[in-house]
Amino acid sequence: MMEPRVTKRERKLHLSYELPHRIYSAQLYPIPALNGSTIIIYAHDRGLRILWRGGRRPRHAPKASSRVDGRVHDPDITIIDDDEVEEEETNGEQPDDEFGDEEDELDPDCPYPSIIQDADIELGVKVLHLAVPSIPSAIRKSHALSQQGAVVVSCSDYSQRVLSFDLLPPTDTGRRDYVRRIQHQQIRVSVSPSPCTGLAAKIVVYDSSQSEHEPGSTSFLLVAATADYLLFYRFVIFEDLSNVSQDAQTRTVHVPHSARNLTFHPSTTSTSMLLSDASGAVRIYDPFTTEADGDGKPAETMLENTESTVSSSGKWLFAFTTSYTSNSGAITRRKQVLDAAWILNGSAILTLLEDGEWCIYSLNPEAHPNANLADPILRGYLGAASDPTRQPKTTASRLAPMTPNTRQAKAETFFASHPKAAGAAAQGGLAIVTSSMRAGGQENESVILWYNGEIYSIPSLQTFHQRSTTNKSGGSSGLGSLYAPGLTHITDVNLMNESITSIAHFAPPAASSGVGQMNTQRDLLIAGEHRFVVLQTPTPASGAPRSLFQPASTTTATATGAGAEQAVSRDQTMLDAGHLDLGGMDRLLEGMASDAGASRPRRVGFAR
Incomplete structure (x- = not known):
């Protein structure tokens, strides 16, 4: 097999599989x-x-x-x-004895599925x-x-x-x-x-x-x-x-121009789809909505006051155009779209452009009454070279002293992918997955944006969108910062200088469902040219040694009820995931100290 x-780095397991294929x-x-x-x-x-x-x-x-x-x-x-080819008919039931009784036992020091x-x-x-x-x-x-x-x-x-x-x-x-x-x-x-x-x-x-x-x-x-x-x-x-x-x-x-990428609307019954073409436009099209359907509109894509072209094959609902390039001396043209996807349960669109710019377009006029639907409500840049407002870092000396800060910078530079050569076509994409981890059973979305080998994550798109578009006065701001709350740069992926071909999200573990998963990055499947990498958060294996901050005795010895047991278990799970706050650390340390005091007799003075 x-x-x-x-390899282990930044509280993550880096599993690299070399393959004999392209x-x-x-x-x-x-x-x-x-x-x-x-x-x-x-x-x-x-x-x-x-x-x-x-x-x-x-x-x-x-x-x-x-x-x-x-x-x-x-x-x-x-x-x-x-x-x-002769095939046997089955009753649809898979016998229980077809598979082993238990899954493979995981290595406590490096737990990952095989x-x-x-x-x-x-x-x-x-x-x-x-x-x-x-x-x-x-x-x-x-x-x-x-x-x-x-x-x-x-x-x-x-x-x-x-x-x-x-x-x-x-x-x-x-x-x-x-x-x-x-x-x-x-x-x-x-x-x-x-x-x-x-x-x-x-x-x-x-x-x-x-x-x-x-x-x-x-x-x-x-x-x-x-x-x-x-x-x-x-x-x-x-x-x-x-x-x-x-x-x-x-x-x-x-189509009016050569199309590039396609994606269907996330609604259960809607057949409308999103496509980008070579003209720098992102279009919404429904292949099964014709003029004979009356005033019917695709589910969850309510675009009012828009003109649509009706044909015998379907209906063009709307089109978004990108901004123009600002290259000096070159012919002015619109930026090419690397990828486009539905977000926020189909009420908005996220695009990634050839210069690393990302834009969010809203399809809900009621949420942004003063905004033009054709203009993005939020935009930003991926990568320092693409953002004109950010200055490149300067290196003082090649013989700088090796302090902890410079060591971390050296490590990030070593493990990071190299930028694209001048004249090479930009590459990038989007990976979006929906889950029901939020309070009240509401759906939440996690987003991965990758651009020329650099990977960025938005664990909770709903939270990121709300914080970035709403200011103190209740209005909306049109510029999103690269380091706005919820957008992080993933630097601990080593593809051996291979280009990224695709990225996918793993489903969250069932044991950690609902515990800190709203703002926690999911495990990722990152495919290169001749290898794929699984970026995984280690999960405690069954029978594994207890954590450093988890007392040797059972937590029920110090808990005073079911609520206290759940609190301690939740703190331990958050600690294993690397997202425990100071309050949780205090609770774990207090429990460890109380268990230590109860496990050995108290000595008074110099008595032995």
């Missing part, structure tokens, strides 16, 4: 396997590779899932199938883009989605493919059949005349008012690919995800 190179994208599947494993999928120069991290290891060969035979009526869709299984899906071509569909939380526990998954890929032969797979890991003896089953059940879309530059996928739940869905279907998989035009593929999902190819609908939409 894969073994990482482990990685183009790495993603985490939003639903874990039933054995507790986290599923990592990455695209490489020969196909796909699926990794299962943590969880119970398989004992016996798992049975193959059932597949309903169906034909595709769309001439642009082809199912690659093999009648010689890669328990992997499956390499050879497709014979390079997979340049990988899209994991966003799945509504309301249907994640359904029968089909809890056992089967689906991913969409774009290949170097200009084709897009949909691959379905079992979430449970195979055994070593059943891995070959597992891979063959994925290869033979793939859905290959007809080859396009130009390479794909953007890919997105989403599972949409049918609305109760919709009557066009087929009997027995619960939702549909919506796939969008772009180059010089937009391609939409709509696959109906029944009770089995391995049969998502029933009556696939295809739609082609011409």
